[in-house]
Amino acid sequence: MTTPAWYLSFMRSASSKEAESETFLAGSLRSAGQIESDTKPTRHLPSDKMSMLLDLGRRLVATNSLDLIFTSTVRAAAEMVQGTFCKILTLDSTGSFICRAIFPSKIDPQNSIITGKPEPLVSQAIYEEILQSRLPSLLHYQDPRFSNQERRALGLFFIDTLMVAPLWVDLEPIGLLVLGDQARFNNSGLSLDEKLYLTSLISDQAASAISRASLLSQLTENRLETVLALAKTIEARDQYTGGHAQRVTDLTEKLARSLKLEEKDVQNIRWAALLHDIGKIGISDDILHRPGPLSDDEWEMMRQHPDIGAEIILMVSDLTEVAELVRCHHEQFDGSGYPRGLKGKEIPIGARILAVVDSYGAMTDGRVYRPASTHSEALAELKRCAGKNYDPVIVEQFARLF
Known part of the structure; x- marks a missing residue:
């Protein structure tokens, strides 16, 4: 039995001394739910969710604006998964996770989530392990493996549960899609399995769009540098x-x-x-x-x-x-x-x-x-x-x- 690539859940059941002594990610793998296949199973999502997912895909394909991709994704994810909030984190050149967009814009009573700013150092290591696992994860406030400092850094002092989905394109890590909810994503509508599956589909769409737009932006910047060099030649x-x-x-x-x-x-x-x-x-x-x-x-x-x-x-x-x-x-x-x-x-x-x-x-x-x-x-x-x-x-x- 293997852990599926679409379902990794951080549960409270890691109680043995052996599990406590292992790394954060290894303990998470041990306590995750197990199924027979390591591939995404076929899911039949409700027609309204499929319609919303297709609409998001059309909007992401139709733009090369990174800002529009970020804002469209976090809004759509929050609405489809019915979470309290959603944010996108991307990796910068130093390997830090930078918050690029939040929906709704004001969700943190302490105003600690600021777009354009790196995430706290304490949470960076946790996010990095989830990203490298390439598996969506659930983080609970009551998980005994978190210190209070880690809970505060992750935002788990004002939210009960985080659903974190890695953003990858082939071998390229892009960042993370993070959804938070006060009710452990147990609100009516989709089951937790379906919400994890839907979140993985959204993250796949977002990662592809972000990668494409970033590449086009870099190409444009390189081309403009060539034009500016020509302009300086004219002035010279x-x-x-x-x-x-x-x-x-x-x-x-x-x-x-x-x-x-x-x-x-x-x-x-x-x-x-x-x-x-x-x-x-x-x-x-x-x-x-x-x-x-x-x-x-x-x-x-x-x-x-x-x-x-x-x-x-x-x-x-x-x-x-x-x-x-x-x-x-x-x-x-x-x-x-x-x-x-x-x-x-x-x-x-x-x-x-x-x-x-x-x-x-x-x-x-x-x-x-x-x-x-x-x-x-x-x-x-x-x-x-x-x-x-x-x-x-x-x-x-x-x-x-x-």
Whole structure:
């Protein structure tokens, strides 16, 4: 008889001296319920639970956002298993367990569960043994093998029972799905066996989604590092614009936050500011460094750099909104800009913000064809062109802020 891969229960029945002398996990294995097979048996879950499980699967497949995967999983698990709360812990680079999401958000009277923070050291060893066992576990408040310090660290002073399911993808450990309940998961509906089985299915879905999203995030980050390296190469080509992108980025982020934009929009604007001149990699040094006026053909080439930049970003990442801001950062409020002649609110607000800050940066940095302006001179020029080149509301906020 072997312990199944889906059912490991920490019970109070470990009473022999031999069991007490063994490790935490070995004692748990000894006291677990035994069945004939070590594979997951077929279970016929109620149709409403299957429907909820399928719905969760669709939502996890439809997003690459780790935050959305975490929040969707903990909410769905708490509702399906009917626990008091649910949280997800993931492993960081040091091997610590970090709480990434909780549902409901406030479940601990002592407010000791905080997202983004490592779990207490005392509980880390217990969690690590459960993770390495790759078996779902039940932890009870009254289990005699727990010290009061361990109970406090696990949260068993305000909850009676924890159901802990490891998150694995092939040979990769992801973390843990932790459900807590005041009634030992004996509330009406599913049996305890069915709840353990359902929790294992949820953890399998979550682990796959987290692994996929993490990989995509890493790929995007690697690609963006390549793009940023190209952007630095562009700046290195011109002594007048070296550091321009970083200065524009800092001012752009402050302006975007002062306009109370959502955090995801602020981050998109920040990336666009860093990358807004990447398209100049396709423009010859002769044109970029020309001290005199450009010919019509040369201006036509220069006007292509927003499109070139957007295409570069799209080739190496999935940041479509960032690419659109880069494409539009030379559009003008009255429709006289390029490359598409957008006007007013047809221009994304991030691009309208970037246009103001980019122009200010260009004026105060100076260019090969003109000396740098003072702060006051640059502000005066922005105000003079408000309503024509720039969104007047954004110009006003920029002047008020800086």
